[in-house]
Amino acid sequence: MTPSLPGFRHELVPVAEGVRLAAAVGGEGPPVVLLHGFPQTHLMWRHVAADLAADHTVICPDLRGYGASDKPAEADEHTYAKRTMAQDIVTLARELGHERFALAGHDRGALVAFRAGLDHPEAVTHLACLDVLPTLEMWDALHGTSAAVGFHLYLMAQPPGLPEAMIEASADTFFGHFLDVWTQDPSALPDDVRAAYLAASRAAVPSIVADYRASAGIDTAHDRSDRAAGNRLTMPVTVLQQDWGAALGYEAEALWAAWADDLTHTTVTCGHFMAEESPKEVVRALRTLLTR
Template sequence: MIPGLVERTVAVDGSSVHVAHGGAGHPVLLLHGFPQTHLAWRHVAASLAADFHVVCPDLPGYGASAPPPGDDPAAYAKRVTAATMVALMRELGHERFSVVGHDRGALVAFRAALDHPGVIEHLAVLDVIPTVDNWAALHGAGGVFAFHLYLLAQGSGLPERMIGAAPDVFFGHFLDTWTAEPGAIPADVRAAYLAAAGTPAAIHAICQDYRASAFVDAGHDQADRDAGRTLTMPVLAMWQDPGEVVLPFDPRQLWASWAPDLRTRVLPCGHFLPEERPGEVTAAIRDLLGRQ
């Protein structure tokens, strides 16, 4: 449970979304990443709820949210998930809102901002780049660090069978190696993540999510780029300091190509920014929203 928030299940688009929400004021949607649940926002949401109405759902197929109807990777396209999140916010009474996403959630937030510019007032994306840019950047030894992108996108149930043999080992690998802050993900939260991700249904949903990125989402991004579409709202992009690692891309340059009104932050931590640097993340979100 996130202090100050209540949990409920909301019927949306023929499925159900589990959500924790609370606080009063401007609505802010917080979208988690892989392999997590809405608990990833426990520190940030509790702080923001003092001044905003925060909404923290489990993405479809993750946590306690049902998978989308239909067993096809296209049902997990970020365009579809973004539309589901917009419908969720409408069910909660919010026609316009700001959205903050980390990792997979940031890809959903990015798509929501592109597809629903009249709805999204501010966008923040944490430690991710757009799908089409990500695939273009992965080559050579750099692909080793993103092996899961290739594994999870395989068809024929292969990754489901491999991960299902030892789900705690597989998902625990990322929780343990992607963080630079000891204790940022305490044992009880880590256990909750592993329990949520390790069921056969969740493993399949996660694989479908990554298949959608490989075979659907990149095409949507490329079509928008070819059409010259950009983000019309203020955008914040934050990512971890890579240290001595030489990235095969420049995050600032990539996001600037999509976001004319861009601000950036680089934080000294690992991948899980909301859990490793919640104070800095919260302050940056408040600055983006113009409410200190």
């Protein structure tokens, strides 16, 4: 039986022509939207969402191209641009009755949240980004042999064909690798949850690759344009990250401060999947953010 978020209803919401997002919705109160990362689905928020739903309307979608959401073919570089995916989220919230909402994202979802904060400051009241760097800074941080940790970024940045074929040939091994090596506490990903992530990723290889390919192209261009224009995140921002800076040679808080006017940056000691490995810490950070 596929695991789910107990007490949440599931909706399939049109957000663009030919694109519907699957979303778990629960609770009542000020809206909070939670965006998952790679190689996961909205299920990664199961602990955090249950807590927040006590006094918030919590919306947990599968991103375009992931999970049970639609997976449009990569027609051009815009199909999986974070700008396009951010618009999906703003439209989703609006379709569910919310013009303004708090937004938190992990990994890929954090990049979508970051773009939503820049493009739609009138809609995003508070922003949290978990264990990621903005796209420009991410590529700059990867250099020399230390960049081997991000091999998947370079693989999926290649033109259509090769990365899809390589990953599809051994999808469970590829996606399972990240579930294994990025987790400090394997018990945080029970067998049924791990199986659900693998099944969802196995069925979405072309769209997942397209999402990553966009980050090496159009997403970088959009971020560079915002940087040149001096555009910044104007809402309260919370960032939770592992301490990758020591290994890759950057100061994470300073990189984020270049984008955010009102920043709280915290280094955490758990693995990458912090909403599952350390949900109490994540809930505490989000609840503090929502009071700012």
